[in-house]
Amino acid sequence: MLSCVRGIWIAVAIVLVVGCSGADSPNGKRQNGVAQTRTSTASPRPDELSVGPFRFVDAAKSTGLRFRHYSPLTEQRHVHLVMGSGIGWFDLDHDGWPDLYCCQGASFDGDSNEELPSNALFYNREGETFSEVTRQAGLLDTRYSMGIASADYDNDGFADLCVTGYHANTLLHNNGDGTLTPVEIPQQSSPGRLSASCAWGDVDANGNIDLYITNYSKLGPEDYPICEHTAADETIHIACHPNELDRMPDLLYRNAGDGQFVEISKAAGVAEGKGRQGLGVIAADLDQDGDIDFYVANDTTPNYLWENRGNGKFTDRGADSGTSTNRHGAREASMGLAVGDVDGNGQLDLFITNFYDETNTLYRNEVNLLFSDVTDEMGLGASSRPRLAFGVSFADFDNDGWLDVLAANGHIHDRLQEIGRNGSFAQLAQVFYNERGSRLRDVSASSGHYFREPHVGRGTAIADYDRDGDSDVAINQLNSKTALLQNDAKEIGGQLRVELVGITSNRDGVGATLQIDLGDRVLIRTVQAGGSYLSCDERTMLIGLGSLDQVREVTVTWPGERRESWNDLGENRLWRLVEGSGRE
Numbered sequence: 001m002l003s004c005v006r007g008i009w010i011a012v013a014i015v016l017v018v019g020c021s022g023a024d025s026p027n028g029k030r031q032n033g034v035a036q037t038r039t040s041t042a043s044p045r046p047d048e049l050s051v052g053p054f055r056f057v058d059a060a061k062s063t064g065l066r067f068r069h070y071s072p073l074t075e076q077r078h079v080h081l082v083m084g085s086g087i088g089w090f091d092l093d094h095d096g097w098p099d100l101y102c103c104q105g106a107s108f109d110g111d112s113n114e115e116l117p118s119n120a121l122f123y124n125r126e127g128e129t130f131s132e133v134t135r136q137a138g139l140l141d142t143r144y145s146m147g148i149a150s151a152d153y154d155n156d157g158f159a160d161l162c163v164t165g166y167h168a169n170t171l172l173h174n175n176g177d178g179t180l181t182p183v184e185i186p187q188q189s190s191p192g193r194l195s196a197s198c199a200w201g202d203v204d205a206n207g208n209i210d211l212y213i214t215n216y217s218k219l220g221p222e223d224y225p226i227c228e229h230t231a232a233d234e235t236i237h238i239a240c241h242p243n244e245l246d247r248m249p250d251l252l253y254r255n256a257g258d259g260q261f262v263e264i265s266k267a268a269g270v271a272e273g274k275g276r277q278g279l280g281v282i283a284a285d286l287d288q289d290g291d292i293d294f295y296v297a298n299d300t301t302p303n304y305l306w307e308n309r310g311n312g313k314f315t316d317r318g319a320d321s322g323t324s325t326n327r328h329g330a331r332e333a334s335m336g337l338a339v340g341d342v343d344g345n346g347q348l349d350l351f352i353t354n355f356y357d358e359t360n361t362l363y364r365n366e367v368n369l370l371f372s373d374v375t376d377e378m379g380l381g382a383s384s385r386p387r388l389a390f391g392v393s394f395a396d397f398d399n400d401g402w403l404d405v406l407a408a409n410g411h412i413h414d415r416l417q418e419i420g421r422n423g424s425f426a427q428l429a430q431v432f433y434n435e436r437g438s439r440l441r442d443v444s445a446s447s448g449h450y451f452r453e454p455h456v457g458r459g460t461a462i463a464d465y466d467r468d469g470d471s472d473v474a475i476n477q478l479n480s481k482t483a484l485l486q487n488d489a490k491e492i493g494g495q496l497r498v499e500l501v502g503i504t505s506n507r508d509g510v511g512a513t514l515q516i517d518l519g520d521r522v523l524i525r526t527v528q529a530g531g532s533y534l535s536c537d538e539r540t541m542l543i544g545l546g547s548l549d550q551v552r553e554v555t556v557t558w559p560g561e562r563r564e565s566w567n568d569l570g571e572n573r574l575w576r577l578v579e580g581s582g583r584e
Contacts, residue, residue, distance in 0.1 A: 051446050052433050052443020052447055053397075054398065054433065054443060054448075055448050055488045055489055056447055056448040058483050060482060060483055064129045065122055065484050068480065068481050069084065069085060069476055069482070070104060070479065076237045078108050079217075079225070079245070080194050080216075082239050083412075084410075084478040084534070085144075085534060086145075086148050086391075086536070087101070087103065087148070087461045088100070088103075088148035088535055089150075089462075089474070089537060090161065090539070092123065092137070092159070092174070092178060093176075094157060094158060097465070097467070098124055098464075099123050100121070100124065100461075101121050101150075103145035103147070103165075104120065105479075117142065118134055119140075139172070141163070146164045146165045147162075147195070147198050148162070148163050148534065148535065149161070149197075149211075149529050150162075150529060150536050151200035151209050151506070151508050151510050151529040152209075152506070152507045152508050153171075155207070155502075155507040158175075160174045161180065162198045164198050164213055165195065166195075167189060167190065168190075169189075169198075171185050171261070173259075185253060192220045192221045193219075194215070194217050196216045196534060197214050197278070197533065198212065199212050199283040199530030200283065201510060202505070202510065203254070204254075204291075205292075205560030207257075207502065207505055209506040209511075210253060210255050211252070212250065213253075214279060214281050215249065215278055216279060216299070218248050225244055227240035234418075236415060238413055239412050239413060242301070242333070246274075247275045247276055251271075268312060268313060269315065270304075276301035277299035277301055278298055279335050280297035280337040280531070280532070281531075283510075283529070284513075285511060287307070288347075288513070289308075289310075290560055291308040294314070297335060297336065300331055302324035303323055303325075303334055303352070304316050304318050305317045305318040305323050305369070320369075322370060323371050326361050334352050334353065334354055335353045335354065335390045335533050336353040336390050336533030337531065337532070337533075338394040338532065339351075339526065340394040340403045340526070342364070342402075342405075344402070344437040345365075346522060347364075347366070347367055347524070348526060349363060350363040350365070353390060353392045354384075354389065357385055358385070359376075359380060360389050361375050378438075379442075380432070383432075387430065388410065389407045390410065391533040392405065392407045392408070393462050393531075395471040395473070395542075396542070397431070397489060398470075398544070399492050399546070400544055400546045401521075401544045401545060402436055402437060403434055404431065405431070405434070405440055406460060406473055407460075409455075409457050410426060410427050410456030410477070411423055424454060426454035427455070428451060428452070428454055429475070430442055430451070431444050431451060448485070450483060455475075455477050455483070456480060457478075458475075458476050459532060460474070460535055461474045461535040463538035464542050466486065469572060470487040472487050473485040493548075494546070494572055495542055496542075496543045496554075496569055496575060497540055498540070498541045498554070498574075498575050498576075500512055501579065504558075504560075504562075504579060505579055508539055509527050511527060512526070512558050514541070514554060514555070515555040515557075516551055517552045518552075540574070551571075553565050554566050554575075564580075564583060
């Protein structure tokens, strides 16, 4: 059991907007507490284009983050064993330091017992080390887990969890004492069902946050689909193509506000026919009309864009929005996704990872739920075709005010040469530098040792885990050790750390959008609880300011369209923006 919770969060009563500095918050990129000099946000000169601005160091070993994903492949290559698992940051005790939850795999025929590898929770000890507290927290679970998303669903100030997986999905309530307890939800168990990503979003803006879960397929267990490949009179088993698998509709749960969840998938319109093979999902106000929409990455079937009609119903706008297929009308094998304003036009764009010999796809938001595939224009086409990407994250790695991109790559077939295909099972991860919205440049080769060795990457999640003022990355890897990429960029801009505290909205402010006025342009950011591939970023947002030392105005649009603003927020500190305390 954890000894007394460190720094239990106390609700803000009198001081409604808090600016925090000093020991509990970053002060720029620090060395011995002294902020380093920041550089300007100007675009790099042509002679600098061969070298990127980022440098990452894998700090998993040095911090004690010792987790190895366990998903031994069978001779029959059962397909869920190659899908991997997600990873998620959440602050267990609300002490300001994000803790890390690693979803674990399992052997195909393994019995559940305490000798088998379990999901694992690692407690963040002030950014220096991690210690495993899985058993103490009541989280020992040896089933095959897929996705994770964290949000405070009962508005008590402590982050709860949803964990999806093979056969069962689990909702975990944070008791506020360092432990979590399973909570019953409808259809939480279904033999053979493989659920993938999950995301939280308040679909009716009533202050109670709701839950979307993607379902990938019905996989047995008695009639589990097995597939073969025959060439030169030799037959081997391979992971089945999605066309060989049974589909299942996704799940949408309404939070009844009393600790109970009601399954409303059909009533809301998101349980369409036989469904599609859903993997990634994000919840965000994509049309800026004040309510939460869902975008779902489907494997080889058209992607969904569920528009919230505001009456409890959703309509699939994937086809007419231009986001169900790529610019050529081709369906893609979509896995992970990220949402954010890449080009600085004030709209939320979508980045989707896809299969080998397909491009990852960037959809630029043209307003009113119309999107353009600008993959090639942004320099992403050629670099992504020879990779099979899963996890993807937007983060401003150098705090210049522009969102960069990181993708975790790795194939699903480990017998590619035997079946006459190009590529490799383990692949190089990629990181792209955002050149002021005009291009995303692959700077992987110069960004650290991790990007020069192949991995079988799956889920990615962003957090400033060491509170030094820049974004770090955790990556879960199939049948391998988890990586913790500590951001060690030497030239970095100032930043704000922002937490929203909902009062009539959900406590975490999930689904809210922020407009950050930098004077010459306005940034837009959105609060997410789920994303990437099966994963979840920390809730605290890190907003890069470039050379500025103060933000003139931050405007928050809460779920339900309430808008309020705060002025003159200084850099390199934590700001808690409490609903109702700003200027309307």
